[in-house]
Amino acid sequence: MLTERFIDTGEARVRLLSGPADGPPVLFLHGVSRCGRDFAPLFPHLAGSWQVHAIDHRGHGRSGRAAGGYRVVDYARDAAAVVRALPEPVVLFGHSLGALVAAGVAATEPDRVRAVVLEDPPGYGFLVKFVKTAYYPQFVAVQKLAGQDRPVADLARDLGNVALPQPNGSTARLGDFRDAAMIRFSASCLPDLDPAVFDSVLDGTWLDGYDEEAVWRGVACPVLLLRGEEARGGMLPRADADRMAAALADCTRVDVPGAGHLIHWLATEACVRLTLSFLESLRPGS
Numbered sequence: 470m471l472t473e474r475f476i477d478t479g480e481a482r483v484r485l486l487s488g489p490a491d492g493p494p495v496l497f498l499h500g501v502s503r504c505g506r507d508f509a510p511l512f513p514h515l516a517g518s519w520q521v522h523a524i525d526h527r528g529h530g531r532s533g534r535a536a537g538g539y540r541v542v543d544y545a546r547d548a549a550a551v552v553r554a555l556p557e558p559v560v561l562f563g564h565s566l567g568a569l570v571a572a573g574v575a576a577t578e579p580d581r582v583r584a585v586v587l588e589d590p591p592g593y594g595f596l597v598k599f600v601k602t603a604y605y606p607q608f609v610a611v612q613k614l615a616g617q618d619r620p621v622a623d624l625a626r627d628l629g630n631v632a633l634p635q636p637n638g639s640t641a642r643l644g645d646f647r648d649a650a651m652i653r654f655s656a657s658c659l660p661d662l663d664p665a666v667f668d669s670v671l672d673g674t675w676l677d678g679y680d681e682e683a684v685w686r687g688v689a690c691p692v693l694l695l696r697g698e699e700a701r702g703g704m705l706p707r708a709d710a711d712r713m714a715a716a717l718a719d720c721t722r723v724d725v726p727g728a729g730h731l732i733h734w735l736a737t738e739a740c741v742r743l744t745l746s747f748l749e750s751l752r753p754g755s
Contacts, residue, residue, distance in 0.1 A: 507654075526544050549574045552582065555607070560748065587693070587695065633646075
């Protein structure tokens with residue numbers, strides 16, 4: 470059972486979901502267009518040994534909106550405020566956007582972050598060719614669906630039918646790559662999603678003010694880096710993962726076979742095993 474509260478970060482009112490205080494805290498940070506509930510597949514496996522927390526980023530879920538403030542550094546300031554509001558240092562688990570945010574917070578709040586799990590953070594090699602990937606038309610289409618107050622079933626149908634260009638020149642549906650339950654969950658996030666969150670993603674200003682190399686060098690705590698397969702939609706090219714792992718002070722890197730960008734949904738069992746192994750290594754006496 471997760472309880473809800475809101476934290477005023479000074480820029481936005483951020484929703485925080487928290488589980489029972491059964492152990493050290495883990496704070497989950499989701500990707501663009503999703504919400505804190507995105508990590509539901511992982512929560513039961515941590516409950517009982519770790520206290521689960523998850524936020525809705527600004528502009529997502531039940532958190533406040535922030536017109537013109539949807540760059541990675543903006544989300545990171547919110548997350549840092551949440552970390553400072555929690556009673557003890559946390560482990561951060563971030564997926565996609567959340568992974569970039571988690572690394573940024575770990576670099577700026579070293580006394581408040583014990584360790585970090587980075588799930589398929591978008592690498593520079595991916596972002597420089599972003600407009601040529603299938604993600605670009607996907608995000609354009611999702612932006613049009615965002616904020617619509619319609620039944621989830623209708624949104625899920627439209628989301629599943631989003632057309633994605635393929636390398637061979639053909640076109641496929643988003644629903645061809647994700648099962649109906651995943652599509653429905655994604656659709657359930659859309660009514661509470663501010664369409665403006667995509668503006669900086671699509672116009673190339675998303676990373677303004679975020680120096681990834683400086684961030685990596687600034688993270689002193691242990692890091693688990695999970696990388697999805699590029700051929701299946703992973704956003705972290707091998708060369709970027711190599712550079713990241715070399716720059717981080719204490720990095721455990723695992724390339725997860727058979728999974729693309731959404732590792733915690735598409736390879737849940739592997740994600741749980743890797744995450745729990747890493748978390749248990751943080752225990753005193755490990």
